[in-house]
Amino acid sequence: MTGRRTPHLPSQGAELGTAAPFVPRLGDLAADTARSGRIGVVVTLPGEDSATTYHLxxxxxxxxxxxxxxxxxLHPVPAQITHATLLPGRDAVYDQRARQGSVPVEFHFEDGSTREGSLVLTSAELERLYTQTSRLLDIHENALGDDA
Structure with a gap:
């Protein structure tokens, strides 16, 4: 043992986690827990223009x-998801034991980034999705017939 404190041990007062601390930059959105999670844009950094605090x-x-x-x-405000699309070339799977299906999707965020994920559906949700997509296909086919 080196006798040094190990900061990752919860008994020594440090929080668990591997994420780097949030250091806001100019223009970042931040949620301020001292203001009930109020969201603001960082407009001044400490040390800038003789400021001793962040200004939002x-x-x-x-x-x-x-x-x-x-x-x-201050905590970061993540980009919001705008929509999800099916991942090409990946099939949905059904887990009989769990009685749920999983559809591979790609989430699209307002900042233009994407992330792969899964839409997990119970049997009842699968039936509801089937009904809704069948209705959409009927509308699509009728629209194609109107164009002819």
């Missing part, structure tokens, strides 16, 4: 507020 302003404008210089109350 609501995304649509409005009065700015301050957050501690250590950023301890």
């Amino acid at each position: 302003r609501p995304p649509g404008g409005g009065p700015a507020w301050s957050a501690p210089a250590d950023g301890s109350t």
Whole structure:
């Protein structure tokens, strides 16, 4: 043993996790836990223009507020998902034991990024999806008939 404290042990007061701490930059969206999760755009950094705290302003404008210089109350605001599409070349699977199906999808975020995932459906949800997609196919076929 080296006698050094090991920061990843919860008994020593450090939180578990491997994520790097959030260090806001100018223009980042941040949720401020000291303000009930209020979301703001970082408009001034500590040390910039003799500021001793972060300054945030609501995304649509409005009065700015301050957050501690250590950023301890600020958390990143993830990009929101805009839609999901089927992953090409990947088939859905059904797990008989769990009685659920899994459809491979790609999630598209408002910042243009994507991430692969799965749409997991119970038997009842599979039946509902079948009914809804069948209705959409009927509408599509009728629209094709109207174009002829």
